Amino acid sequence: MAYPYRDDRETTTLLSRYMGEPEARTLDGWLERGGYEALGMALEMKPDEITEIVKESGLRGRGGAGFPTGMKWGFMPKENGREHYLCCNADESEPGAFKDREIMRWTPHLMIEGCLIAARAIRAEHVYIYIRGEFFPVVRVLNQAVVEAYEAGYIGRSVLGSGWSCDITVHLGAGAYIAGEETGLMSWLMGGRAEPWMKPPFPAARGIFGAPTTVNNVETLASVPGIVANGSAWYRQWGSDKSSGTKLWCCSGHLVKPGNYELELGVPLSEIIYDVCGGAPDGRRVRAVIPGGSSTALLTADELDCETTYEGMQAAGSALGTASPIVMDESTCLLSAMRRIAQFYAHESCGQCVQCREGTEWIAKILRRIEDGDGAMKDIDTLYDLCEQLTGRTICVLADSVVFPLRSSLDKFRDEYESHIQQDACTAT
Ligand SMILES: Cc1cc2nc3c(=O)[nH]c(=O)nc-3n(C[C@H](O)[C@H](O)[C@H](O)COP(=O)(O)O)c2cc1C
Ligand code: SF4
Numbered sequence: 001m002a003y004p005y006r007d008d009r010e011t012t013t014l015l016s017r018y019m020g021e022p023e024a025r026t027l028d029g030w031l032e033r034g035g036y037e038a039l040g041m042a043l044e045m046k047p048d049e050i051t052e053i054v055k056e057s058g059l060r061g062r063g064g065a066g067f068p069t070g071m072k073w074g075f076m077p078k079e080n081g082r083e084h085y086l087c088c089n090a091d092e093s094e095p096g097a098f099k100d101r102e103i104m105r106w107t108p109h110l111m112i113e114g115c116l117i118a119a120r121a122i123r124a125e126h127v128y129i130y131i132r133g134e135f136f137p138v139v140r141v142l143n144q145a146v147v148e149a150y151e152a153g154y155i156g157r158s159v160l161g162s163g164w165s166c167d168i169t170v171h172l173g174a175g176a177y178i179a180g181e182e183t184g185l186m187s188w189l190m191g192g193r194a195e196p197w198m199k200p201p202f203p204a205a206r207g208i209f210g211a212p213t214t215v216n217n218v219e220t221l222a223s224v225p226g227i228v229a230n231g232s233a234w235y236r237q238w239g240s241d242k243s244s245g246t247k248l249w250c251c252s253g254h255l256v257k258p259g260n261y262e263l264e265l266g267v268p269l270s271e272i273i274y275d276v277c278g279g280a281p282d283g284r285r286v287r288a289v290i291p292g293g294s295s296t297a298l299l300t301a302d303e304l305d306c307e308t309t310y311e312g313m314q315a316a317g318s319a320l321g322t323a324s325p326i327v328m329d330e331s332t333c334l335l336s337a338m339r340r341i342a343q344f345y346a347h348e349s350c351g352q353c354v355q356c357r358e359g360t361e362w363i364a365k366i367l368r369r370i371e372d373g374d375g376a377m378k379d380i381d382t383l384y385d386l387c388e389q390l391t392g393r394t395i396c397v398l399a400d401s402v403v404f405p406l407r408s409s410l411d412k413f414r415d416e417y418e419s420h421i422q423q424d425a426c427t428a429t
Helices: 027-032 037-044 047-057 069-074 100-106 108-121 136-151 182-189 218-230 232-236 269-276 310-315 334-348 354-371 378-390 398-412 414-423
Strands: 085-090 126-131 167-172 213-217 246-253 259-264 286-290 326-329
Touching: 027 108, 027 136, 037 108, 037 218, 047 069, 047 108, 047 218, 047 232, 069 213, 085 100, 085 108, 085 182, 085 218, 100 108, 100 136, 100 218, 108 126, 108 136, 108 167, 108 218, 126 136, 126 182, 136 167, 182 213, 213 218, 218 232, 246 269, 259 269, 269 286, 286 398, 334 354, 334 398, 334 414, 354 378, 354 398, 354 414, 378 398, 378 414, 398 414
Parallel strands: 085 126, 085 213, 126 167, 246 326
Antiparallel strands: 246 259, 286 326
């Protein structure tokens, strides 16, 4: 078996097994650990065979939306009439998420290998890795790995003598959150502003330079070599039917042991927060959790017994998103937390859609006013109304991203808003 196996729930390390081992960053170190064996196997297969294995594995995109990866690859045209592209989305700017940078920092060749296999499957001969510009140390590691892989013939002309050629370009971002949205990312790669465009056409029909393109997240692509080397049934031994495999959980906020943990999908969220991360520090109680990164609906402490699968989190009224729970204990003012989230999205709106450009700004201003003690009860209705106006009416879902946490906090912690408005006092302890 070329890739790590299951030990037990706490040490299910398909992606994180070599994190912390500096030798794994080097090509030699990676080869010693079974690296690039999966690429060799993929080169023996037809592109559609690779796609079929990934489809059967049930792997779903780890960039937030959870779209089935094999199905996405299957949308790419089958003919070789014109160039195809793969974009690896290494932007990772969702507040709360910090997993992709660790994959690239410790095991850059794992991701590169995943990129090459995916490129082969979708008949691409050029991969763009779009990486957040602020990740300076990570960029250095990644660039070094790309150079090494070029020199050893894993990237470039006729990869490993197969006759199939593939180049990789690492392209840096300049700090815009919206460049992580796939069409914004492609606009940026083509030299424009990172402004999303309307879908359809979807990237598989019309992507960078007008050519068929697939955009995948770092963690998605890093999951691929293991699947190709060990088969889809191997991957399906973890997780549920609709949410197979393992997931890196970025746990932050009021926790005794915050950090990245790789866990099988489906572990109850309460287990992650209390057993794995030790709960809130100093004996304080958990008040609320935003489970999937800042753009997901928050859950109260009583709602944490949900299964951490895509379907389980949806049934709980939230989303798995990037699996980045932000834990807030009883000392947290939720109004203040929502104001900060709203400010973030208002700042990051690209400004193309009126609802998003104006609406996120209004929400931030109203929340600020309430926080400053100048709110009125009708502000709550206005906030609900704004949530309505921002949902499903814009080019991309950045606008919706502020609605999910805000509306859930209004529904579940209305007393917090009322207390600020009526008594200029917070319900946090
Ligand atoms: C505002 C916004 C920001 C996003 N940022 C990221 C990001 O930083 N990284 C990422 O992989 N996906 C991000 N996405 C999702 C991408 O648009 C896309 O769905 C994803 O890269 C597809 O990869 P996957 O199928 O492997 O998940 C973002 C989406 C939106 C709407
Ligand atoms: S929703 Fe916001 S970020 Fe997305 S395209 Fe419209 S203005 Fe830009």
